[in-house]
Amino acid sequence: MVKSFMRTDRIRQQLLRYVTDALRHEVKGYDLSAVTVTDVLISRDCKYGTVYYTILGTEEQRTHLANILNHVRPIIQAEAGRRLGIRVVPRLQFEFDDSMERGMRLGELFSEIEAERDHGHTDNQKN
Numbered sequence: 001m002v003k004s005f006m007r008t009d010r011i012r013q014q015l016l017r018y019v020t021d022a023l024r025h026e027v028k029g030y031d032l033s034a035v036t037v038t039d040v041l042i043s044r045d046c047k048y049g050t051v052y053y054t055i056l057g058t059e060e061q062r063t064h065l066a067n068i069l070n071h072v073r074p075i076i077q078a079e080a081g082r083r084l085g086i087r088v089v090p091r092l093q094f095e096f097d098d099s100m101e102r103g104m105r106l107g108e109l110f111s112e113i114e115a116e117r118d119h120g121h122t123d124n125q126k127n
Contacts, residue, residue: 008042012049014084016040019051019076019092026079027072035065038097042090049090052097062096069094 016037023032035055042049055065073092081089 008044008046011046011084011086011090012040012042015042015049015051015080015090015092018080018083022076022079023053027076030068030072032065032068035069038099046086046088046090049092051092051094053094054097054100066094066096 016039019040020037023035023037034057035053037051037053039052040049041052053069055062057065073094077089077092080092
């Protein structure tokens with residue numbers, strides 16, 4: 001069990017590095033330099049992998065990027081197998097990681113709560 005976990009984690013880390021590098025330097029015809037790969041998760045049997053990415057932009061730009069990533073996925077997947085020297089290459093899928101946006105929204109909400117609390121505290125002091 002421990003050996004399987006170590007292998008899975010090692011492959012996950014290698015895929016994270018490779019996919020990040022491939023999107024920046026190896027995919028021709030597309031400018032993917034603004035894409036940030038945030039994580040890679042793979043199944044225990046290493047047959048499936050999800051690459052989480054983020055990019056700042058509009059919903060239209062994200063949709064366009066998702067189409068590009070789905071288009072280059074087989075190339076990245078095949079090259080990852082060759083580069084990493086693994087027999088079973090995870091079938092990759094790309095998924096937008098919205099955690100940064102959710103974090104920013106939570107920060108805004110906390111700021112609003114803090115401002116309301118401070119405003120209420122100031123009103124109470126006047127009375």
